[in-house]
Amino acid sequence: MFILIFAIFDFGRYAITMQSLRMLADASARANMLSCYSPAVLASNSPSSCTGDYLTAAQKQAIAPFLYNGGLSPTVTTTAGTSVLTVTASQSGFTMLFPVWGTSLNAPSVSTQIPF
Template sequence: MRKLDQRGVAAIEFCLVAVPLFTLIFAVFDFGRYAITMQSLRALADAGARANIIQCYTPAIIAGTSPSACTNDYLSAVQKQAIAPFLYNTSLGLTPTVTTTAGTSALTVTAKESGFKMLMPIWSTATFNAPSATTTIPF
């Protein structure tokens, strides 16, 4: 019986296994990065709402005036960096915005990350490339 030539079989098997393996590894890395970004945005929105309540809403309500003009961002750049260090280490642009709905007794703070991009083009959708977090606090 003649022995078959087995040279190159390991290379072909590696190619068959490597493509799905590396795709899975990069997908896990990409979604992990997205999860960290979302958690950082949630923490930033929470801290922004808290700072706004303490700095503007509480004195306005104690004075009996309308707090509807309280739409400032009361967090400094150093405080934002301490709250969400991952966003600042990646040099992505961060734009927290504060919006107050007139006629309601709630404060809504939205933190958006406009410069975030997924690494794998498979996930390039509007949902993943523009993460944002919103915190609403009734007062």
């Protein structure tokens, strides 16, 4: 019975982390679009210079406070492809507490794509 309770708690913690990463990736993509997309960028058809991080650490913590528990901090990266910018939010220090999951759910990561 206790094993089942701990497994549910651990999986719930993982689900909250994934949802928080989704919110952070979406907010970072929105900040990227508002800060960087301009008619000049769209006319040249290359927003490759828009790969910066446009959210401050305080804004990230306000968007997804759960990700900062335990001294962890998420990372947000933006990469430019041929017709899309990809914003990836990841939590590299996250580990599952219950060993039955193995390492497959450790270090979750979520991506959002912005077409141009």
